[in-house]
Amino acid sequence: MVRAIAALVGAAFVFVLALALFGTVSDRIKTPPAETAAEWVQGRTEAATGTHLLNADLASAGVLGKYDRRQLQRGFQVYKEVCSACHSIRLVSFRDLADLGYKPPEVKAIANQWQIEQPSPNPDTGEAATRKNLPSDHFPLVFANDIAAKAANNNLVPPDLSDITKARHGGANYVYSLVGHGYVKQPAELLKEFPDIATPKGLYYNQYFASLNIGMPPPLKSDGQVQYTDGTKPTVDQMAKDIAAFLTWTAEPKLENRHAAGLAAMVFIAIFCFLAWGAYQNVWRDIKH
Template sequence: MVRAIAGLVGAAFVFVLALALFGTVRDRITTPPVESAAEYVEARNPLLQANLKSDGLTGTFDRRQVQRGFQVFKEVCSACHSIRLVAFRDLTQIGYTPAEVKAIASQWQIEQPSSNPDTGEAATRKNVPSDHFPLVFANDVAAKAANGGAVPPDLSDMVKARHGGASYVYRLVGHGYVKQSPELLKEFPDIATPTGLYYNRFYANLNIHMPPPLKSDGQVQYSDGTKPSVDQMAKDISAFLTWTAEPNLEARHAAGFAALLFILGFCVLAWGAYQNVWRDVKH
């Protein structure tokens, strides 16, 4: 009796699932989903790839490129965006000397919040290598007031937070700001960019508060002689933000390969032990 009841319950459960699946398939066939403006644009624009040296299972950082990316961040992005999870002393990992890091910290345009030791009133002090990069705005209210109601996101983990990672950043800042096509506006008249926003073909809803950060070639003058085209600067800032999001990438890759070699060696030893134990046993 119990088995019969259980079978009926199971059959009813399967029937409900099949009915739901049939309804979903029927709706997809009879009323296919309407293509959104973002899907329309994505289908007609190639998803450009940054192709950084850090990509893939064996990726490593090109430290010269990461340094160039830091220069782009310092001269372009740091006016609005912070990297609060990164300390100045971490820059030694990308090739800066301790003396250079000390100079960068002390000359950074935003100082650390502090207090007057005599009065206790709010004050500031120069950064030191052990400090994290200071916040650009004291709070979200100040950020919104300075940026037309939008809060510029912290960029420390931006590469990890966005689908596409470094290539997303590369596409967004280097190749996203273009003029809306007449075909797009004809197909989606409501997508016209409102005043105060900027059209970006690689942004989720196509209209973004951030003005084009990389406006023209030569905006940043690289000290290593690399030609500072918009495309190059976009790749370099993508490389830098890849490092801020995962500074231990190289160590993780090395540890992964060491673990694979250990497992491979263990398997060989286990196979050898098996052969030795059972060598005199007749099948």
């Protein structure tokens, strides 16, 4: 009798879940969700160029991905020598570089020698002044404000790169595709079909950018632009992968911890399910069928 009641309750529960699922699916078919801005941008770009984002194939990709420290250091070198002239990483502090494998004296040297110093008004006069960076400081802003940024960049404000891989559809693959393989000659047949995207003066055609016309000149111009200290061949493709890896880290510095916690949670759930099944068998072992 008890088993019959339990089976009936279980069947009713399954029926309610199935009914709810059917209602959700039916509603989604009748009234599909509105297309997001990211989906619209991606769809328009692919329709116009026939291209899809390339796969950076980073070690950090996937549910069990881990950072390649050597690649992160190379990516930081690319940022320092190429990107830091225009783009800030204001959410990252110098001491965070220890996670990349730099030792405390190296972190201190990087902070002290950084080309931009910390704003520090004179305590006596209140006049603008600067001081050397400390490991505890965040990376200083490249430009004091948007007005200064526009004045130096053809009336455009270079975005902060701290969490760019989270802010852009495609993440690391977007950064890799954009800077490593996006700057190509605009196809003539493309202009015939989409005359509104002709690259205006002062902009650059990039097949992976949302509007296909970007204000940033090609940052990675040729192989060997950055001389890696670990002996890796600095091709444009390699530098693009490395900067994509570094910017993935700036956006998700605790990614490895998150992956480890997720794996531990899955193992715990599996063990819990096994124990629950064993308890069920033990409780019902003397019940006759």
